[in-house]
Amino acid sequence: MNLYFKTLSKQTKSLCRACSVTFGSKDFSVAVEHCGSRNAHHLFEKSPRRDPLAYNNLLFEYSRNGLNHEALTLFAGLGRYGFSVDGLTLSCTLKACGCLFDQLSGKRVHCQCVKSGFLGDVSVGTSLVDMYMRTEGVRDGRKVFDEMREKNVVSWTALLAGYAQNGLHDSAVELFFQMQVKGVKPNPLTFVTVIGALANRGVVEEGSQIHTTVIKSGYESSTFVCNSLITMYSKSGGIRDARVVFDNLDSRDAVTWNSMIAGYVKNGLDLEAFRMFYLMNLAGEKLTQPLFVTLIKSCANLKKLCFARQLHCRVLRCGLEFDPNIRTALMVAYGKCTEMDDAFKMFSMMQGVRNVVSWTAMISGYLQNSAMERAVNLFCQMSREGVRPNDFTYSIILTAQPSISVLQVHAQVVKVNYDRSPTVGTAMLDAYIKTGNIKEAAKVFKLIDGKDIVTWSAMLAGYAQVGEIDGAVKIFLKLAKEGIRPNEFTFSSVIHACAGPTAAAEQGKQFHTLSIKTRLNNALCVSSALVTMYAKRGNIESANEVFKRQWERDLISWNSMISGFAQHGQGKKALQIFEDMRRKQIKMDGITFIGVISACTHVGLVDEGQRYFEMMVKDQHISPKMEHYSCMVDLYSRAGKLENAVDIINGMPFPAGAAVWRTLLAACHVRRNLELGKFAGEKLISLQPQDSAAYVLLSNIYAAAGNWQGRAVVRKLMDERKVKKEAGYSWIEVKNKTYSFLAGDRSHPMAEHIYSKLEELSFRLKDMGYQPDTNYVLHDVEDEHKAAILSQHSERIAIAFGLISTPAGTPIQIVKNLRICGDCHNVIKLISLIKRREIVVRDTNRFHHFKGGVCSCGDYW
DNA sequence: ATAGGGTTAG
16 A cells, blocks of 8 residues: 555546545555645545545545644545544644634634534644634634633643733633642643743743743753744843753753853844854754854854854855745844845845745945935835835834935835734834924824834833923833833933922932842943932932942943032042043043033143144044034133143144134133134024024123123124023922022012021021122113122022922922022122031032032132 | 844933
8 A cells, every 4th residue: 555655646637537446544644745735635525435544534634734724624535424523623623723723714623513413522622722822812722711611731721822822821821720729730741832831921920930840840851842932032141041951961952052042132142143053063963044144143242253254154054045034033133243135145046935024124325325316216116116015124113214204114014914913013104203393202102003012112202202201201200100111221221300490309210229229220221220229319429429330331331420420529549430441442532521521620630631632533543523522621611721732732633613703702701711712602603593592601701791781782683583592490309399480580489488497598508708709790770789689690599499398408409401600609609608518409510519608619610 | 934022421
């Protein structure tokens, strides 16, 4: 018989016609083996005698070989001939329905099960559960399961797998514990399924519990089960645990090695992945297709061109060069290594087998190499060649700003119904945020179906960027309410929002606490954001505490700490951090030096500042930008060396911008240098005719010199150009609420109180010999009036309010949107002495810590 | 196999 079928396979058709052999049921598996399933069907149809058993067996073979359509057709035939079906056939047919997502046929088979009395059969019941789970949500499958009289491990596993596949990972895990309570022992497949569910949920706690159950059940050395444990641990960040499982295994298969190496890649330990790969080669394990993909990805992460090329060679040697996945992975790797020519070569060789994915990968490569135009061209060409962009394509092309119009892409996205997709929607809202259109971004956000953590974080970051703290905090609370777990990026953004001037100081601390509870506080981006937040919120000690405890540091945390200390006037500490950074040979950038030079500026270390500037250019090979020149101008001019400042401007390799002139102008104001001030002011006004600060500073310089005519000219110019002076605000936070005050503000319900406090203060100040420095008043009025105007500056009102609404001895914190004036600076020093309060004022430029009559800036700011 | 979110200066 065997031989007969062997011959048959060669000339099936002709022989079939000729043959009149009766087929025994068992012979079918032989037939399928030799002829392939399709031919077996053909063979069977031609056969003069068809018995029901043979039919059933053929169906089994179809199902086993994944020929689902054939199985369904055959099942219909069974009914036509009136052949009886057995439980196995029903199960196989149900499986085919499930695989084809054909619920209609599935329901028909369900009826058959009822009619033929097989519903009580465990296998049939289980197959029904599985079919409903695949074609419908979990509800119908659950119903069948609950109605089953008898249930075994397989039924439980089917149910559990159904929950997991429908994304209900928590319920799947719960079922796992329930089945054990019912005395059903999990089998290897159960373990693999539940471990997979856990891995997709990303939690380790129950993971180790289930690991213990694996050991107790005696599957400790099952390669199948342990492979999934490795994946689970590496997905939830427990790469070390994954390695322990790996090391304890006696027999490892290709999947074991692949999972372990993929785990290292997923956790960003690409070098470790390659070490593992080396060990794998020593162990004699063969390279398989998925591992090629993983390793090539890893090359892309490492940007190691030579590794990629070596792997490319091995791909050729293994004859896998036509595998589309490997090709795409190689293209991506070349793109990441900035070898766009090589990537394009691979892409053009793919003619004929190019699909959306390879197009998208290519476009993405150009975008990463900032070749916006080429990316956009490719995007257009793709559409011309009839390849339709998918959600991935749209989400990357939206980053091609400003080469594309967000509005146009948005319109196209709506047309193809991708506007509700989380990836495309998120990319779109981010694109709107980048164009500053937060309203449109919020609209897009609302429409997105199934918002995930990335979507929420993007929206939160948007609010943080435009300084809408309340919006940011609201988003955070909302996502938490919806049961979404915030991740490190979410915390990083919300903490960033709390660094803004109007955020309550407590709020930042609360998010810090929350990040500790969720164990995300040590993530690099979170700890960096915390350093920045505390430094900006005036709590330099906490900033330093977080900085010291950081597990790892990036350039941003170093930079934040340096500029933090600089702003608080602790120049020496800023420089210590910098020297530490230099000793550890950490790569620095231009921003590091902005911090360092401004640290020197705030403590008046002119020569050191000069030295660091030279170090930046000569040792670090960082070419100075506009910002560095304004720092240098600031350094000299605050020390009163206006000539050196002018020399710097004259020696610049490009024309000085507004920032540089503004710095010089401010210095001229402090130093009362009318001539230079006029020059700088005119330059600034010509560069930024709408900048109110320019006019105000210049008119103040005229006023200070008693040149009322000059001042009037500037004022007139300001009126003509409709430039409004920015109003001076001060904020103070009392009991988690932020209060803001304008100069002369009487809108607060406690205004009476506040003003009597101010009066009381002015008496005490006079007693101490205080004389108002009326040079800081812009108005052309009598001295008496000037004093009154000074005493009503917004920061003083805020302080008075702080004094009456907080208990004695508590520190007062004020935030100002303008720079503090010299007279207020004197007054606050005295208040800190009289009232024995520590007062911290953050202006646009730096922090002033007033205590016992002195300020941390040493009157140098 | 391809994708979307974050942190730094004045």
